[in-house]
Amino acid sequence: MGKYVLMLFITAALITGCSSNNKQQTLEVKENRAPFPPIIEPHNPEQAEESGDVVVVMGEMRNRDKWKTFVQNVQKHQPDQVRVTMYTIEGGxxxxxxxxxxxxxxxxxxxxxxxxxxxxxxxLNTCTGISTMKSGGWRTxxxxxxxxxxxxxxxPST
Incomplete structure (x- = not known):
């Protein structure tokens, strides 16, 4: 009986040790990336823009080129990163x-x-891509x- 338990344990250890762990692989890539610039408090739109964030205030986008580059890199399957700071009506x-x-x-x-x-x-969330969607028939x-x-x-795309 002990022999079978030992064999079962060894088999389970081999299967577990040889299986891939996609989350772990993704985390390794994330750890090797350059960190985002520190967030300066209070994180107002001007400070966020100076830090290199893509900033969205009342539907207007600043640092649009950084967003477009990120989208293009996703389409080309090239690693990239971007921080997007959006402000609520109250300014949060x-x-x-x-x-x-x-x-x-x-x-x-x-x-x-x-x-x-x-x-x-x-x-935290994991997604596979970026797409466009029309809202209200006129905004994308x-x-x-x-x-x-x-x-x-x-x-917003525009």
């Missing part, structure tokens, strides 16, 4: 950090600086697609 920043490893987009959603935000931890937005969890990310 909501920060999205997107890291693309050539296959998947790791997103971090941080609304802790918004007075109506969660005040809790940042939310970029959205994340193929996400593990429902995505709240949308950014």
């Amino acid at each position: 920043p909501i920060i999205h950090e997107l890291v693309y490893d050539g296959e998947l987009i790791q997103t971090t959603y941080d609304d802790t600086r918004d007075m109506y935000g969660s005040r809790q931890n940042k939310t 937005f970029y959205i994340l697609t193929g996400c593990e969890q429902e995505s709240t990310f949308s950014i």
Whole structure:
């Protein structure tokens, strides 16, 4: 009986040790990337823009070239990253950090600086791509697609 338990344990250890772990591989890519610039408080639109963030205030986008480059790199399967800071009507920043490893987009959603935000931890998500969506028949937005969890990310395309 002990012999069978030992064989079962060894077999399970070999199977576990030889199987791939995609999450671990994605985390390794994320750890090797250059960190985002530090967030200067209070994170107002001018400071966010100077830090290199793509900034969205009242539907207007600043540092648009950084967003376009990120989208193009995703389409070409080239690793890239971008931080998008969107401001609510009240002026609260909501920060999205997107890291693309050539296959998947790791997103971090941080609304802790918004007075109506969660005040809790940042939310992590994994998505497979970016697409456009029309809203109201006349506005087009970029959205994340193929996400593990429902995505709240949308950014105007114009």
